[in-house]
Amino acid sequence: xxxxxxxxxxxxxxxxxxxxxxxxxxxxxxxxxxxxxxxxxxxxxxxxxxxxxxxxxxxxxxxxxxxxxxxxxxxxxxxxxxxxxxxxxxxxxxxxxxxxxxxxxxxxxxxxxxxxxxxxxxxxxxxxxxxxxxxxxxxxxxxxxxxxxxxxxxxxxxxxxxxxxxxxxxxxxxxxxxxxxxxxxxxxxxxxxxxxxxxxxxxxxxxxxxxxxxxxxxxxxxxxxxxxxxxxxxxxxxxxxxxxxxxxxx
Amino acid sequence: xxxxxxxxxxxxxxxxxxxxxxxxxxxxxxxxxxxxxxxxxxxxxxxxxxxxxxxxxxxxxxxxxxxxxxxxxxxxxxxxxxxxxxxxxxxxxxxxxxxxxxxxxxxxxxxxxxxxxxxxxxxxxxxxxxxxxxxxxxxxxxxxxxxxxxxxxxxxxxxxxxxxxxxxxxxxxxxxxxxxxxxxxxxxxxxxxxxxxxxxxxxxxxxxxxxxxxxxxxxxxxxxxxxxxxxxxxxxxxxxxxxxxxxxxxxxxxxxxxxxxxxxxxxxxxxxxxxxxxxxxxxxxxxxxxxxxxxxxxxxxxxxxxxxxxxxxxxxxxxxxxxxxxxxxxxxxxxxxxxxxxxxxxxxxxxxxxxxxxxxxxxxxxxxxxxxxxxxxxxxxxxxxxxxxxxxxxxxxxxxxxxxxxxxxxxxxxxxxxxxxxxxxxxxxxxxxxxxxxxxxxxxxxxxxxxxxxxxxxxxxxxxxxxxxxxxxxxxxxxxxxxxxxxxxxxxxxxxxxxxxxxxxxxxxxxxxxxxxxxxxxxxxxxxxxxxxxxxxxxxxxxxxxxxxxxxxxxxxxxxxxxxxxxxxxxxxxxxxxxxxxxxxxxxxxxxxxxxxxxxxxxxxxxxxxxx
Ligand SMILES: Nc1ncnc2c1ncn2[C@@H]1O[C@H](COP(=O)(O)OP(=O)(O)OP(=O)(O)O)[C@@H](O)[C@H]1O
Ligand SMILES: [Mg+2]
Numbered sequence: 069x070x071x072x073x074x075x076x077x078x079x080x081x082x083x084x085x086x087x088x089x090x091x092x093x094x095x096x097x098x099x100x101x102x103x104x105x106x107x108x109x110x111x112x113x114x115x116x117x118x119x120x121x122x123x124x125x126x127x128x129x130x131x132x133x134x135x136x137x138x139x140x141x142x143x144x145x146x147x148x149x150x151x152x153x154x155x156x157x158x159x160x161x162x163x164x165x166x167x168x169x170x171x172x173x174x175x176x177x178x179x180x181x182x183x184x185x186x187x188x189x190x191x192x193x194x195x196x197x198x199x200x201x202x203x204x205x206x207x208x209x210x211x212x213x214x215x216x217x218x219x220x221x222x223x224x225x226x227x228x229x230x231x232x233x234x235x236x237x238x239x240x241x242x243x244x245x246x247x248x249x250x251x252x253x254x255x256x257x258x259x260x261x262x263x264x265x266x267x268x269x270x271x272x273x274x275x276x277x278x279x280x281x282x283x284x285x286x287x288x289x290x291x292x293x294x295x296x297x298x299x300x301x302x303x304x305x306x307x308x309x310x311x312x313x314x315x316x317x318x
Numbered sequence: 319x320x321x322x323x324x325x326x327x328x329x330x331x332x333x334x335x336x337x338x339x340x341x342x343x344x345x346x347x348x349x350x351x352x353x354x355x356x357x358x359x360x361x362x363x364x365x366x367x368x369x370x371x372x373x374x375x376x377x378x379x380x381x382x383x384x385x386x387x388x389x390x391x392x393x394x395x396x397x398x399x400x401x402x403x404x405x406x407x408x409x410x411x412x413x414x415x416x417x418x419x420x421x422x423x424x425x426x427x428x429x430x431x432x433x434x435x436x437x438x439x440x441x442x443x444x445x446x447x448x449x450x451x452x453x454x455x456x457x458x459x460x461x462x463x464x465x466x467x468x469x470x471x472x473x474x475x476x477x478x479x480x481x482x483x484x485x486x487x488x489x490x491x492x493x494x495x496x497x498x499x500x501x502x503x504x505x506x507x508x509x510x511x512x513x514x515x516x517x518x519x520x521x522x523x524x525x526x527x528x529x530x531x532x533x534x535x536x537x538x539x540x541x542x543x544x545x546x547x548x549x550x551x552x553x554x555x556x557x558x559x560x561x562x563x564x565x566x567x568x569x570x571x572x573x574x575x576x577x578x579x580x581x582x583x584x585x586x587x588x589x590x591x592x593x594x595x596x597x598x599x600x601x602x603x604x605x606x607x608x609x610x611x612x613x614x615x616x617x618x619x620x621x622x623x624x625x626x627x628x629x630x631x632x633x634x635x636x637x638x639x640x641x642x643x644x645x646x647x648x649x650x651x652x653x654x655x656x657x658x659x660x661x662x663x664x665x666x667x668x669x670x671x672x673x674x675x676x677x678x679x680x681x682x683x684x685x686x687x688x689x690x691x692x693x694x695x696x697x698x699x700x701x702x703x704x705x706x707x708x709x710x711x712x713x714x715x716x717x718x719x720x721x722x723x724x725x726x727x728x729x730x731x732x733x734x735x736x737x738x739x740x741x742x743x744x745x746x747x748x749x750x751x752x753x754x755x756x757x758x759x760x761x762x763x764x765x766x767x768x769x770x771x772x773x774x775x776x777x778x779x780x781x782x783x784x785x786x787x788x789x790x791x792x793x794x795x796x797x798x799x800x801x802x803x804x805x806x807x808x809x810x811x812x813x814x815x816x817x818x819x820x821x822x823x824x825x826x827x828x829x830x831x832x833x834x835x836x837x838x839x840x841x842x843x844x845x846x847x848x849x850x851x852x853x854x855x856x857x858x859x860x861x862x863x864x865x866x867x868x869x870x871x872x873x874x875x876x877x878x879x880x881x882x883x884x885x886x887x888x889x890x891x892x893x894x895x896x897x898x899x900x901x902x903x904x905x906x907x908x909x910x911x912x913x914x915x916x917x918x919x920x921x922x923x924x925x926x927x928x929x930x
Contacts, residue, residue, distance in 0.1 A: 119837055138701035147843035157834035161856040170852050174843025179604055182851050223838075230842055 069095055070116070070234065070266065075125035077111050077290075085111040087290040088125070093268065093283075095233070098260045100281035100298065101270040104310055107287040109270040113236045116268070117149045118142055129234075147174035150227025150265075152256075154239040156219040160212035164203070164222050167211050168194040171229025190229075197225040201255055217248035224255050235259065237269040241276070249273075253280050274301065371901030375909050379500035380493035387411055387429070388443065388487045392418035394479030407431075410466075412488045421477055427470045429488055432462040438490030442475050445484055454487060462490070502903040505891060510910045513887035514918075516809045516880075517873035524816025525866050531817065532824030533850060535778040538836075539828060543771025543846075547712050547762050549696035550770050551719035551755070556692025557685040558726055564684025567630065568677040572637050582645055589638035596631035603628055622691045629683045636676050643669025700765050708764035716755035724751025778821075785818035790876050794885040808885025812873050820869050827861040828854060864926040871922040878911045 070093040077086040085108045093099050101109045114120040116127055118134060127134040129145065137145055150171070158167045172190045173181055180186075186194075198204045201221035206214060211222060220240060227235055237256060241249035257280050260267045271277050277284050278298045286294035286301075286309045294301065294309060307314060355361055387410050389403050400417035407430075415426040427440060441454035458472035499507075533539055545553075578584050603624050647666020656662060699711050724747030732743045762768070794811035801807050831854060839853040881889025888907055895904035 117841055119841060138697070140697075140701075143843045143845060145843075146841055149841070151838065151841040153834060153838060155834055157838035159835045159839070159853055159856050161859070162852070166852075170839055170844070171842050173839065173845075173848045173852065177604055178845055178848055181848055184851075226838070226842070236841075 069093070069128075069130060070268075071126075071128040072112075072116070073126040073128065075112070075115060075127065076123050077108075077115055077120065078123045085290050086115065086122075086287075089287070089290075089292045090125075091285050091292060091295055093266055095266055096260070096264040098257070098267045098280060098282045099269070100277040100284040101268060101287065102272075102274070102277060102284055102309065103270075103287035108290040109287060110238050111290075112287065113151075113238050113268060113270060116236060117146050117151060119151075143174060147230055148233050150230045150232035150235040152220070152223050152227050152235060152237040152240045154242045156216070156223045156243075158211040158219055158222055158226075160210070162211055163207070164198070164209055164211050164214065165191070165194055165207045167222055168197060168207075168225045168229055171226040174230065194225070194229060197228050198222070200228075201225050216244055217252065220244065220248075220252050221255065224252070224259075228259065232265055234266040234268070237267060239270050239272065242272055249276065256280070274298075274306070277301075368901050372905045372908070374902055375905035376500045376502050376902040377906055377909070378497040378503070380497055381495050382491040383494045384489060385410055385492050386487055386489050388485045389414060390417070390483040391442075391486045392480075393421055393442075393474065393477055393484055394418065395420070396481065400483075410488075410490060410492070412486070414486055419474055421474055421479065424471055424473050425486075427460070427472060427486065427488070429460060429462065429468045429470070429490075430466065432460075432466045432468065432488075432490045433492045434464050434466045435462060436466075436491055437461045438488060440470060440472055441487050441489065442477075443485040443487050444477060444480075445482060452485065460488065460490075500906070502906045506888065506906050506910045509888040509891050509907075510914055512805050513877045513881075513889075514874060514914065516805045516885075516887050517812065517870055517877045520809045520812030520816055520877070521866060521870040521873050524813040525820060525869070527817045528820035528824055529862070531778065531782070531821040532828060533854075534774060535782055535821055535825035536828035537772070537775055537825075538831075538833070539850065539854070540771035540775035541769075543769075543774070544767035545693070545697065545770050546700035546708075546765055546767055547716055547759060548699040548708060548764075549693050550768060551712070551715035552696035552699075553689050553693035554719035555715070555722055557689035558722060560684035560686065560688030561681040562684075563688065564629075564633075564680035564682070565677050567684065568633055568637070568680035571630075571634050572673075572676065575637055575641055580645065582649070585638060585642045585645055589635065589642045592631060592635040592638055596628065596635050599628055599631055618691070618694065622687070625687045625691075629680075629687055632683070633676065633680050636672060636679060640669050640672035640676060643672065645669075705764045709759075712759040712762070712764055713756065716759035717752035718755070720751035720753070720755025720758075721748040722751070724748055724754075782818050782822050782825075785814065786822060788815075790815040790880060791883055794880050794883045798884040803884040803886070803890075805886030808877055808880040808887055811880060811885060812876055815876075816869055816873060820865060823865045824858070824862060827858050827865070831857040867922040867925050871918045874918045875915055878915070 072092065073090050075086055075089045076084070078084045089108075089112065101112060103109050111120060115122045116134070118137075122135055125135065132145070134142075134145055159170070166184070169186050169190060172186060172193075176186060176190065195204055195207060198207050198221075201224055203214070203218050203221050206218060211219065214222065223240075235256065240256065241252050244252060253276060256267055256269060259265045269281070271281075281298050283296065284294065284298045284301065285292060286305075288309060294305060301309070389405065389412055390400075391414065392400050395418035403417060405411050405413065410429065410431040412430075413428045415428075419425050432438070438460055439456055440458040440460055441456050443452040443454045445452045455475050455477075457475060458470055460468040460470045462468045575585075575588075578588070644666050647662065647664075647669055650656075650662035650665055651659060696715070700708050703711070725744060728737075728743045728747040732738075737743050790811050793814055794808055797807040797810045801810065835857070836849060836853040839849045844852065877885070877887045877889070878892075879889045881887045881891070882893050884890070888911060892904055892907040892911075895901070895907060
């Protein structure tokens with residue numbers, strides 16, 4: 069159970085990216101975050117695992133206040149929150165396997181991991197996660213030798229190595245073609261449905277929202293302006309979210 | 319657009335031109351521009367001489383043999399004339415314009431087939447019954463041209479006229495055998511090797527230090543380091559305390575090791591046993607270190623204790639290994655004539671380095687362990703305790719830390735300026751530091767995170783910029799004073815300069831890495847060290863290699879001139895040769911420098927292309 073209360077974020081330059089956002093997500097839910105470019109979706113997701121420090125408000129996760137956690141506690145919390153990025157954010161010169169194993173960094177002995185030594189069980193787990201997303205045979209290639217779709221699968225495998233109970237996906241398919249987009253979304257859906265992992269996923273395409281999300285929230289200029297099931301987003305709501313000149317595609 | 323010229327504009331142009339003229343005139347005067355001098359006969363002659371010598375680097379040399387060429391000659395012409403002498407024209411030979419002449423008369427001599435550009439002497443040889451082999455009297459010198467010919471005019475000596483034929487002799491030198499490397503070339507070769515290795519060592523050790531420093535001087539990494547006051551204050555107390563304890567421990571144990579005597583067996587056994595012990599203890603320690611979030615003071619204390627034991631074991635094993643290597647090295651090098659002397663010597667040199675670095679290691683580890691523990695403690699004070707308690711701690715700890723820092727800084731300055739006055743070096747800095755600490759503790763909210771990272775970043779940047787602005791040549795002067803003339807001083811100077819310049823360049827590379835992977839690794843719950851190793855290091859390896867190559871290239875260049883201030887290498891010889899007006903040898907040195915610098919430039923550019 070994730071509960072966001074009155075969350076606000078003002079960047080150093082004075083840009084108010086989030087304004088008093090409140091919502092909650094049940095464990096195992098698939099929540100889509102929609103909104104125009106610049107509406108604060110990325111900021112919201114990054115506030116949840118405190119890659120960005122919120123300015124005010126509270127984020128409660130299973131009763132623990134994330135915003136009040138100390139640095140050590142935050143690392144422990146982050147272990148349980150996987151993250152998937154629009155631009156994959158792999159370490160391009162490292163091997164695929166190393167990239168996936170990086171998902172275990174919060175669990176392993178920090179000194180041994182500094183020498184790139186991981187327990188055998190973690191290596192096996194990494195290979196099976198790669199197998200699950202269908203690219204086990206690429207494990208020993210350099211990450212930048214993979215195609216975009218393959219790289220995003222590595223990104224998902226890395227997140228799954230954390231054995232997360234929640235995954236934050238920031239426009240995970242925005243740099244992929246529609247076919248690949250579906251296959252990546254299906255991986256997220258599988259994680260969500262089979263393992264009960266909560267997924268918060270920001271998306272640009274409404275058909276993806278309709279197809280995969282249980283619920284959607286919409287941001288406009290940093291403020292929450294819709295919270296409900298995707299099928300409630302009718303043409304009128306759509307224009308409210310995306311502006312009155314927007315046209316629906318897809 | 320058409321330009322309109324107003325009188326005002328023209329006037330301005332005139333003034334500007336005048337101004338520029340004045341500036342240049344002043345520049346000429348302060349740089350002593352003197353065209354008179356450049357045209358003077360004497361200057362031109364010496365310029366020609368030097369340029370010609372430089373154009374003839376003395377790379378090769380020959381063995382020389384003396385040749386004497388003689389033709390019979392009558393002093394005082396006989397009435398019946400002189401027989402025309404038979405001249406063997408197969409080798410060097412001389413011809414005289416006449417076969418006889420009166421004493422003191424001038425004769426013309428022509429020489430052919432002599433060594434090109436060689437010089438020699440001409441003498442008159444008088445034969446007598448007492449000296450059947452002849453007594454030569456020097457009457458002149460010759461200088462053969464580029465074809466080996468010469469013409470000379472000499473005055474005959476004032477001797478008695480004799481009826482018997484005397485002789486005119488030209489003594490020259492001819493090259494025999496194949497050309498061989500000149501002595502100058504050999505010295506140049508030795509010195510150029512010295513130069514390249516000086517640059518290599520400086521680059522290698524400079525880089526080793528520059529890499530860790532570069533992380534502290536990278537804004538994007540340090541920006542995020544924020545700590546509450548209690549953490550900073552305790553770290554400020556813990557680090558110096560730990561470093562002091564480390565140095566003390568290192569001295570204590572190296573004293574104990576001296577007591578053990580010089581028995582090889584004991585040192586060997588000690589090195590093996592203690593190293594094995596620390597290895598297994600380290601493994602056990604790593605395996606049993608569970609990261610529990612709950613702040614159990616007892617558990618942390620036990621961990622600290624283990625860490626200290628491990629540090630001590632490591633220190634003792636380092637001391638043992640250093641001593642062992644020194645002993646082995648001494649055993650291996652009974653004299654300088656043993657084969658592979660330099661390899662054997664290297665063993666004891668490594669031993670020496672280890673022994674020198676042991677206190678440094680002890681200080682860093684001691685500081686790290688104690689400083690780390692203290693700063694954790696400070697973090698917990700801020701994380702766990704209520705605000706009022708944290709404030710109380712801050713009010714005690716911050717003045718303490720401020721006083722410590724103040725005293726340390728003034729003690730450092732005392733070494734330079736020798737105040738010798740405890741009021742200046744002890745009481746007032748302690749008081750001022752404590753006051754500043756107290757003010758901070760009062761002013762700052764107890765749990766507020768302070769941007770300590772950006773502060774440390776600023777200190778590192780300032781130090782690096784300061785060091786970098788000191789030329790390696792000037793550093794070399796200081797090091798020559800410390801370790802004496804020679805390549806070691808040069809290598810140290812270049813090494814220090816390398817640390818400063820490369821740390822700056824490296825840190826700029828760290829600052830330009832992609833932030834995406836960094837963010838992704840952080841999001842997995844990795845700690846700072848893991849984030850650096852997994853997200854930063856892979857991204858910076860190629861530019862680091864490229865900059866290191868580039869620095870080697872620069873260091874080779876620099877090490878060729880660092881000898882000018884006594885730093886060893888080729889520059890040392892070059893300067894000597896120039897001072898001794900030995901321009902042909904200097905030319906060899908310069909040629910070698912040009913070749914080495916050009917090939918380093920080429921190699922490094924190829925390697926850099928490969929890695930970037
Ligand atoms: N580091 C930052 N510093 C200052 N302003 C920022 C920063 N990051 C984002 N912003 C601003 O905050 C607002 C929200 O940005 P955010 O990236 O959260 O939007 P988004 O909804 O994810 O957009 P997109 O769909 O383009 O990714 C934008 O106006 C942006 O310019
Ligand atoms: Mg975004």
